[in-house]
Amino acid sequence: MNLNYPVISKALCALILIMCGAMTIPLLISMYYGEADATLAFTLAVIPIGIIIGAMYLIIPHSKPDLTIRDGFFIVTFSWIIAAFIGAVPFYFSGYFESFADAFFEATSGLSTTGNSIINDLEILPKGLLFWRCLMHWMGGMGILIFTIAVLPSLGKGANIIASLEAPGPTMDKITPKMSDTARNLYKMYAVLTLTLFIILKLLGMDVFDASTTALATISTGGFANYNASIAHFQSLPIELILVVFMVVSGVNFNLYFYAMRSKQGLIRLFKDEELRLYLGIIFIVSMLIGLNLCLSDVYTSLGRSMRYAFFQVASIITTTGFSTANFDIWPTFSKMLIFMLMFLGGCSSSTSGGIKVMRILIMMKLIKRTIKMRLHPNAIIKIKINDKTASIDTVSSVTNMLFLHMLLVFLCTLLVSLDGFDFLTSFSSVLTCIGNVGPGFNLVGPAMNFSLFSEPVKYLLSMLMIAGRLELYAFIIMFLPHFWLQDRS
Amino acid sequence: MAFNYRIIFKILSTVSLIIGFTMLIPCATAIYYSETQYVRIFLQLSFAIIIISSAVRHGITYAIKYIRLRDGSFIMVGTWILAALLGSLPYLISGYTDSFVDAFFESTAAFTTTGATVLNLDSMPHCLLMWRSVCSWLGGIGVLVLSISLIPALGLDGKTFVQSEGSAAFSDRISNKASETISYLWAAYIIFTLLELILLKFSAMNNFDVIINTLNSVSTSGIPSSSHAFHFYEDTYIEGVMTTFALLASVNFTLYFALIHGNWQALLHNIELRAFLIMVAISIVLVSLNLHFAAGYDIVTSLRYGIFQCSAMASTSSMAITGFEVWPAFSLTILLVLSMIGGCTFSTCSSIKVQRILIFLKLIIRGIYRRVHPRSVVAIKVGKKVISAQKASNTTAYILFYIFVIMMASIVLSLQNLSFETTLTTSVAMLTNSGMGLGETATGDFSMYNYPLRLVLCFLMFAGRLDLFTFTIVFMPSFWNPEKYRFHLQQ
Numbered sequence: 001m002n003l004n005y006p007v008i009s010k011a012l013c014a015l016i017l018i019m020c021g022a023m024t025i026p027l028l029i030s031m032y033y034g035e036a037d038a039t040l041a042f043t044l045a046v047i048p049i050g051i052i053i054g055a056m057y058l059i060i061p062h063s064k065p066d067l068t069i070r071d072g073f074f075i076v077t078f079s080w081i082i083a084a085f086i087g088a089v090p091f092y093f094s095g096y097f098e099s100f101a102d103a104f105f106e107a108t109s110g111l112s113t114t115g116n117s118i119i120n121d122l123e124i125l126p127k128g129l130l131f132w133r134c135l136m137h138w139m140g141g142m143g144i145l146i147f148t149i150a151v152l153p154s155l156g157k158g159a160n161i162i163a164s165l166e167a168p169g170p171t172m173d174k175i176t177p178k179m180s181d182t183a184r185n186l187y188k189m190y191a192v193l194t195l196t197l198f199i200i201l202k203l204l205g206m207d208v209f210d211a212s213t214t215a216l217a218t219i220s221t222g223g224f225a226n227y228n229a230s231i232a233h234f235q236s237l238p239i240e241l242i243l244v245v246f247m248v249v250s251g252v253n254f255n256l257y258f259y260a261m262r263s264k265q266g267l268i269r270l271f272k273d274e275e276l277r278l279y280l281g282i283i284f285i286v287s288m289l290i291g292l293n294l295c296l297s298d299v300y301t302s303l304g305r306s307m308r309y310a311f312f313q314v315a316s317i318i319t320t321t322g323f324s325t326a327n328f329d330i331w332p333t334f335s336k337m338l339i340f341m342l343m344f345l346g347g348c349s350s351s352t353s354g355g356i357k358v359m360r361i362l363i364m365m366k367l368i369k370r371t372i373k374m375r376l377h378p379n380a381i382i383k384i385k386i387n388d389k390t391a392s393i394d395t396v397s398s399v400t401n402m403l404f405l406h407m408l409l410v411f412l413c414t415l416l417v418s419l420d421g422f423d424f425l426t427s428f429s430s431v432l433t434c435i436g437n438v439g440p441g442f443n444l445v446g447p448a449m450n451f452s453l454f455s456e457p458v459k460y461l462l463s464m465l466m467i468a469g470r471l472e473l474y475a476f477i478i479m480f481l482p483h484f485w486l487q488d489r490s
Numbered sequence: 491m492a493f494n495y496r497i498i499f500k501i502l503s504t505v506s507l508i509i510g511f512t513m514l515i516p517c518a519t520a521i522y523y524s525e526t527q528y529v530r531i532f533l534q535l536s537f538a539i540i541i542i543s544s545a546v547r548h549g550i551t552y553a554i555k556y557i558r559l560r561d562g563s564f565i566m567v568g569t570w571i572l573a574a575l576l577g578s579l580p581y582l583i584s585g586y587t588d589s590f591v592d593a594f595f596e597s598t599a600a601f602t603t604t605g606a607t608v609l610n611l612d613s614m615p616h617c618l619l620m621w622r623s624v625c626s627w628l629g630g631i632g633v634l635v636l637s638i639s640l641i642p643a644l645g646l647d648g649k650t651f652v653q654s655e656g657s658a659a660f661s662d663r664i665s666n667k668a669s670e671t672i673s674y675l676w677a678a679y680i681i682f683t684l685l686e687l688i689l690l691k692f693s694a695m696n697n698f699d700v701i702i703n704t705l706n707s708v709s710t711s712g713i714p715s716s717s718h719a720f721h722f723y724e725d726t727y728i729e730g731v732m733t734t735f736a737l738l739a740s741v742n743f744t745l746y747f748a749l750i751h752g753n754w755q756a757l758l759h760n761i762e763l764r765a766f767l768i769m770v771a772i773s774i775v776l777v778s779l780n781l782h783f784a785a786g787y788d789i790v791t792s793l794r795y796g797i798f799q800c801s802a803m804a805s806t807s808s809m810a811i812t813g814f815e816v817w818p819a820f821s822l823t824i825l826l827v828l829s830m831i832g833g834c835t836f837s838t839c840s841s842i843k844v845q846r847i848l849i850f851l852k853l854i855i856r857g858i859y860r861r862v863h864p865r866s867v868v869a870i871k872v873g874k875k876v877i878s879a880q881k882a883s884n885t886t887a888y889i890l891f892y893i894f895v896i897m898m899a900s901i902v903l904s905l906q907n908l909s910f911e912t913t914l915t916t917s918v919a920m921l922t923n924s925g926m927g928l929g930e931t932a933t934g935d936f937s938m939y940n941y942p943l944r945l946v947l948c949f950l951m952f953a954g955r956l957d958l959f960t961f962t963i964v965f966m967p968s969f970w971n972p973e974k975y976r977f978h979l980q981q
Binding site: 341371372426 | 784818819822823850856859883884886888889891893900904905910913914928959960962968969
């Protein structure tokens with residue numbers, strides 16, 4: 001069966017138009033602050049792309065929006081690559097980036113909510129560009145395509161396929177019968193959270209610009225900050241506490257909030273959810289361990305200070321946000337090792353966070369437990385249950401396959417990245433942090449450093465990894481297999 | 491259901507009897523090198539162990555002639571811990587080290603073919619070094635296999651036993667009688683040892699070092715850097731011989747059985763062996779190229795280093811080119827992953843094993859295929875053989891558990907506050923029984939860890955050697971009290 005090219009092109013055009021529309025916001029901000037270079041860069045990007053793609057969108061005829069899963073893979077992967085490409089254009093025109101690779105890396109890091117930067121000095125960047133980075137976080141956080149579906153519900157049935165491919169985590173519940181409604185609801189929730197955080201941050205004394213970008217970057221678990229010192233710039237305990245709360249909240253399965261709002265049973269479900277419990281448990285225990293470790297090994301003088309940094313950093317890493325208030329690269333190895341584990345983990349499924357997701361770890365642990373039991377009692381019949389529902393063999397095997405693919409990719413990409421000649425830890429953690437959409441890594445890519453040291457091919461590779469990680473590997477990897485393309489012939 | 495204690499103790503006493511007899515070898519060494527205070531100690535220990543264990547062995551009679559799975563696991567774990575305990579006695583009683591933990595670590599490292607050390611091998615008396623090497627050698631063929639070979643003598647059916655032994659399950663059932671297979675394993679192992687002895691004799695090594703290095707390399711345990719080890723000689727011939735035998739020992743030993751029977755086909759068509767050799771060859775090429783271009787070695791040296799280090803890592807022997815820990819990250823990543831994959835099923839290597847990695851790769855491919863064709867049913871095939879769903883799921887759980895244990899162990903080991911790289915690779919080195927990490931532990935010396943953590947290292951070595959699951963089930967409450975959990979499990 002051939003790919004449904006008319007629908008695919010139409011969807012891609014819609015996406016680009018939305019990117020262009022979004023770009024007008026930073027354009028206006030640049031004009032407001034009187035930043036000539038940034039204004040010019042955004043104008044140069046918005047107007048030509050907008051006109052050409054707008055014309056194409058009108059020219060391409062409407063056809064049946066029947067999409068196969070292959071079309072879905074194609075649309076999802078290419079729209080992310082194209083969106084990153086479009087997002088990089090104003091960066092490149094602004095002249096603050098040395099090469100297009102840098103601009104592309106920054107845009108990908110924005111869209112995939114990774115939040116690792118390539119810029120050595122953020123504070124000289126125009127406000128328009130800073131805002132664009134965080135706006136891309138926000139659009140990418142819930143999925144740019146889900147965003148597109150919410151705005152342009154013309155894809156019909158195909159929307160289900162696309163949404164299920166783009167949504168993070170092993171399950172995408174259909175909350176409402178129509179996917180476009182679900183998407184709209186998700187974005188409503190998302191917008192409400194962002195607005196709430198914005199107001200609170202404003203009340204805590206941030207200026208409007210900082211409050212808005214920080215809110216955008218927090219709810220999307222992105223992690224771009226406007227200052228070189230990240231959140232440490234503000235030196236304010238209330239701001240840090242609020243951010244910890246909102247980061248943790250954004251790392252929770254958004255569907256649970258829906259159920260909780262809709263009925264009392266949903267509220268019970270929220271608190272009984274196994275994944276949520278494990279997630280909160282991990283955050284609490286790991287933060288306490290790191291806090292104690294920091295205090296006992298005299299990194300910080302007081303227990304309070306240690307706990308403050310520990311809780312912030314744990315929340316920031318497990319939700320794959322990547323804000324920092326302290327340089328965890330100089331912490332003792334025990335703390336670093338725990339942070340390293342969290343980089344794998346990520347938040348809950350159907351949240352804005354990246355990583356492997358707690359749900360998969362939960363299933364993995366249950367599988368291991370089951371196998372050990374079966375070893376001892378070969379005739380026992382033991383089911384893997386999540387929230388009192390039996391997980392099917394297909395679910396379990398797709399989870400373990402994803403974990404395996406993750407391991408294999410991390411290994412292969414570490415090899416490729418290490419060709420740049422940096423040490424093992426730098427290469428390994430940069431791959432891990434990109435595939436998990438976390439942000440900072442260790443050593444040369446630690447919280448106080450950035451990714452500008454890599455060569456251009458490696459920057460492209462890491463950009464692709466960020467997209468692959470955001471799309472949970474499969475949709476992206478399949479594009480590179482001959483098998484996918486050869487089907488057109490038969 | 492209680493354990494079949496009689497048989498368990500019969501086997502354990504046989505194991506200790508063997509250990510008692512092998513203590514005479516270091517005793518002879520002590521006499522030769524006139525290390526007089528050790529002669530007495532080894533003699534006394536040897537006699538004491540022989541007398542007690544043969545008394546126990548003769549005292550036990552049994553009626554029930556089969557062993558269950560749980561008995562099998564008990565014997566496995568019991569044997570290794572008993573061996574490690576007995577093996578630590580010479581170090582302790584001779585007063586060479588005061589601490590029980592050090593002696594136990596040394597003995598565990600030998601019996602699990604890890605080859606790591608916490609003591610100074612340079613100043614160690616000859617007889618203790620010999621004892622270490624003999625333990626490694628015994629560990630290589632497996633104290634376990636020693637006892638399986640005794641099963642016919644005890645009149646047992648070894649089938650249940652072999653199944654629970656589970657070094658990735660017996661994939662080629664060549665012989666129905668485990669005992670027959672095992673006698674051939676023995677033969678192959680001894681032939682390799684003798685061959686390597688003869689080949690190393692032609693080198694510049696002195697006789698003592700020839701024996702030490704042979705015993706340690708044929709068992710894929712390896713030998714940490716010292717004046718007795720091959721490092722001292724800087725000789726390509728020695729390195730070549732040692733790598734060859736380490737590689738030979740990481741091949742599925744049942745293939746040698748087939749070979750003795752003139753079945754070349756089995757050797758040629760064995761997918762696992764082919765994959766293993768291809769894997770090692772590719773690694774050698776990549777590492778050598780990397781060393782040549784990024785580290786600036788000349789082409790011959792980089793090839794020599796590449797061949798040696800890749801083979802050593804793939805066979806999980808702790809044999810290291812001095813200073814390999816500062817090689818480029820590209821090479822180090824390959825080496826680390828090689829040690830995690832390890833050798834073939836039913837070899838002296840531990841680690842994940844190539845067979846499982848093949849299933850791992852097939853599962854990934856199937857996973858991708860099923861994303862495109864969600865309703866398809868695809869069987870997992872390794873070679874021409876279809877892997878059952880049960881086995882695929884066991885393999886999956888095994889690999890995931892392996893990674894999980896490495897991570898948890900790294901967290902515990904990081905309490906020592908060594909560098910990140912050292913900590914992470916230490917847990918890999920211990921669990922895979924390769925015995926050398928990167929960073930500070932690259933020489934195979936783990937004395938920078940404190941006493942409680944050294945016990946954690948021992949624990950990891952046991953877990954790696956005993957196939958992880960076999961080791962883990964001993965810690966399950968239902969292992970010790972299955973009746974109590976029966977109702978619970980049925981739910």
